Amino acid sequence: MKKLLITAVIAFAVLGSSAHADGTLDKVKSSGSITQGVRESSGLAYTLGNGIYTGYHYDVCQNIIADIKKKLGLEKLEIRYQPVTSQNRVPLVQNGTVDIECGSTTNNTARAKDVAFADTVYVEEVKIAVRADSPINKLEDLNGKTVATTTGTTSVQTLRKNKRAKDITFNEVYGKDHADSFLLLQSGRADAFVMDASILAANIARAQDPKAFKILPEVLSVEPIAIMIRKDDPDFKKVVDDSIAEQIKNGTIAKLYEKWFMQPIPPNNVTLNMPASEATKNAWANPNDKPAEDYKQPGQ
Structure with a gap:
């Protein structure tokens, strides 16, 4: 039985290798x-x-x-x-x-x-989206706030590497996809959404009231x-x-x-x-x- 199993594993590996080859x-x-x-x-x-x-x-x-x-x-x-x-x-x-x-x-x-x-x-330029009436106008204003991003992306890592962010602390919440992350901002569960500017703009454009949100001009990374x-x-x-x-x-x-x-x-x-x-x-x-x-x- 053990010999058969080993043979099957080898055969599968060869087939997989052949498919990629x-x-x-x-x-x-x-x-x-x-x-x-x-x-x-x-x-x-x-x-x-x-x-x-x-x-x-x-x-x-x-x-x-x-x-x-x-x-x-x-x-x-x-x-x-x-x-x-x-x-x-x-x-x-x-x-x-x-x-x-x-x-x-x-x-x-x-x-x-x-x-x-x-x-x-x-x-891409990574930026910050907030609600239009938010007091957040620059990176430093995220201190003590809740920041949303999407699981599996690099945006918050990028934010933390930015020298301007070294003295600020913020909480992180994660959406399962970009629409879910934007929903965290929409619903008030997050104060900001950090992500690629094109993704921020596209989600705002698809919102029921696009004017209710704004993207800050500050570029976090390219x-x-x-x-x-x-x-x-x-x-x-x-x-x-x-x-x-x-x-x-x-x-x-x-x-x-x-x-x-x-x-x-x-x-x-x-x-x-x-x-x-x-x-x-x-x-x-x-x-x-x-x-x-x-x-x-x-x-x-």
Whole structure:
């Protein structure tokens, strides 16, 4: 019995190794399908309900998938959507459940041990959202307050690393996803919500009364947000990066940015009014997959 069990474990390991050795392109070609990781309430990708997803990173990924289909010479390519959260997104890419994750994941050295990242098309600014009537106007005003963020994200870690925050203390509460974290702010269970500015803006835009909230101008950190793929799959990464480079070159990325950040967006047709930052423009001009640690951070 023990011998059979050992044999089964070895066989499973070999099969798993073989599946990864084939690479994502082989997997996609043989199955005729690709699994896209999508978010429910991110700033760059979110749901409109009934299994319909949209957003800036979602659109970029749809173009990438179209290029993958062309590269493989497929007449049809089924796109399967797998909702992911801040907690499970890395494991689901790592274990092959998700082929390409198109949410709002920060490219950093810790995650790069487990997954790979495509070239950056959006550089995020982490900021603070509060209620419009809140007395909180700057980082130091968080002293003694309750701060919300989302489980599995890096925002509060970033906040604590900021030199301006070294002498303040605050309580932390965590939402299971971004919508839940925003609800903590909405309901008064948190005094502030610290997160990527695009996520803050998108959740405020979808609120019943967007004017009831404000985002403070102070930037806590800048972080490259990138499409996540499996590690050690250079052929797939090249196809993804080549598609991104072409989308930058032909102006598609700039048009998508204009569509999602400077024009009314669904479901409430609110305009986020977030012009592309210099860091984002630089990422377009010089495509790269540099992690957050390579970026100069404010207040550090």
